[in-house]
Amino acid sequence: MSAKADLAIRGAVVVSDGAYARDILIRDGRISALVEAGASTAKHEIDARGLLALPGVVDAHVHFNEPGRTDWEGWASGSRAAAAGGTTTVLDMPLNSVPPVLDGASFDLKRAAAERASVVDFALWGGLVDVDPGALRELSERGAVGVKAFLCDSGVPEFPAISDEDLVPALRAAADAGLVVALHCEDEALVREATARVRGTGRSDVGAWPSSRPPLVEVRAVARACAAAREARARIHIVHVSAVEALGAVGAARDMGTDVTAETCPHYLTFDEDDLAGQGAALKCAPPIRDARNRDGLWRALLEGRIDFVASDHSPCSPELKDGADLFAAWGGVAGAQSLLPAVFGGAMARASGAIDVRKVAGFAVWRLSTRPAKRFGLWPRKGAIAPGSDADVVLFDPDREWALDRERSYTRGVDPYVGRSFRGKVVRTLVAGRTVYNELETVTNPARGRFIGRGEVAEG
Ligand SMILES: [Zn+2]
Structure with missing residues (x-):
């Protein structure tokens, strides 16, 4: 053995591409x-x-909104929540920060804000x-993991949706720049129509919100995105799939050779x-949280790899x-960075049957929360x-x-x-680059040394 390690983590079962008892040695x-x-x-x-020692969660979708x-x-606050939940790398979205990250200059501003805190x-x-190849080139050169587009209103005025006529050319331009495109898939025309219908009846109950964005809204937009990606020969990623039926188009697109992946979120897997x-x-988001049968369908799709x-x-x-009773007026977005790993591990444990192999369930969580997203966005094996x-x-x-937040x-x-929610499985300590950034037993002082990680050369489908 060469130079002495800075740190040894002793006695844990390492869960990463299998599970085995090993001491982890860390240097530099x-x-x-x-x-x-x-x-x-x-x-x-x-x-x-x-x-268990797990590779840190790679959370591919957060909005930390600074600057x-x-x-x-x-x-500071968002990354602290992430660390407490076992997340060691976040992929931050280009909106709702101001300015949104649309070119090299705004990318540099976001990067500087993150490096500070x-x-x-x-x-x-x-x-x-x-369609702006120049801006895409700037983003690609700076190591962006990809670009995000909306097929419906984004919720903030400074980040417009991609227009119908721009969709295929924009996907083509992103592909030319080597960038995967993350797509928010809800069909704007159907949202407007359903919203007008629901609001026209005078409904103000909480259930009016999901009624205004039924599964059809997602199904139509996902199908369109997949077909457009094939035409443009683009790589795409469908963010926050909420309706189980929308996965049909994703499967069909894969059959046709399109490079498409899909994510869902802990709130769709946890709540109904x-x-x-x-x-x-507090649980308003778009697309909306749906019924229990849909939630269980998402779990099956996740467990089966769809x-x-x-x-x-x-x-x-x-x-x-x-605040307020009118759900249509409230901000749409759910805080979940801290509960991602506990929600997925605990949910998978609850759905396991027979003799439960805890290491296997942990391995499932590692693959779906860390290894798979790292590979998709060119960050693996770092x-x-x-x-x-x-x-x-x-x-x-x-x-x-067993614990409650x-x-x-x-x-x-x-x-x-x-x-107030109870979980099975708890993060005890989180290390980033060998430094403790969260410890359940003590407050970690001055932990802000997060580093920018650029997209690697090779990303897997
Ligand atoms: Zn988002």
């Missing part, structure tokens, strides 16, 4: 070796007996609002229309924008793996702990709909 922020218990020395040690709407959520490592999405009725605006991974779509706002040479992003996780330990600035 990277994993230097995985060794038999006791077969090493290190300057510092962490006793992790009884815990511009830091009062909704900023890099983020506790976790980060990658950045750019925006795709029209009864929770929406109970919590109201959904590629889960991302939080963490999108809080200032609490007063979640991220998404516990292996020699990978960044030392490690989550120490107690798979047996309380308000003081929810770190988002927004309204957290998971407060």
Whole structure:
């Protein structure tokens, strides 16, 4: 063995491409070796007996909103919530920060804001609002993981939807720039029609919101996106799939050779229309949370691999924008960065049958929350793996702990709909590049050293 390790994590079961007991040796922020218990020395040690060591979660979809709407959520608060949930890399969306990230200059502003305050490592999405090869080239050269486009109103005026006539040319331009396109798929015309119909009846109950955005809204938009991607020979990613039926078009597109992936979010896997009725605006999002049968269908699709991974779509706002009885007036977005891993691991445990193999369930969570998104966006094997040479992003996780999230330990600035909820499986400690950024037993001081991670050369479909 060469130079002495800076840190050894001892006694955990490592869950990454299999599960095995190994000590993790860390030097200069990277994993230097995985060794038999006791077969090493290190300057510092962490006793992790009884815990699982997971590669840090790669959350492919967050809105930390700084600069511009830091009062909704900023890099300090958002990344702290992420770290407490076992996330070590976030991929931040180009909106609702101001200015939105649409070119090189706005990309640089976002990157600088994150470098000042983020506790976790980060990658950045750019925006795709029209056909501008110059802007796409700037974003690509700076290492954007991809670009995001809306097929319906985005909710903020500074980020327009892509027009019908621009869709195929814009997808083609993104492909030429080497960028995958993340698509918010709701059909604007159907949303308008259904909204007018529902509001016209004078309905103001909570259920009016999902009625104004029925599954058909997603089905039509996803089918259109998939067909347009094939025509443009573009790589696309469908964000926050909520309606199970929309997955049919994704499967058909894959059959036709289109490079398309799909994500869903922890709130669609955790909550149903009864929770929406109970919590109201805290669970308002678009597309909406649907009924229990749909939620269970999403779980089946995730377990079968028809959904590629889960991302939080963490999108809080200032609490007063979640006030009031009119759901149509409230901000649409759910805070979930901190509960992503516990919701998916605990939900998968609850759905496992027979003799439950905890390591297998953890392996499922690792694949769907860390390895798979890291591969999709060109960050693997630096991220998404516990292996020699990978960044030392490690989550120490107690798979047996039952616990409930309380308000003081929810770190988002927004309204957290998971407060009061019970989970199976708890993040005990989170390390980014070998440095502890979250420890359930003590407050970590001055942890903001998150680094920008550019898109790698090779991304997998
Ligand atoms: Zn989003």
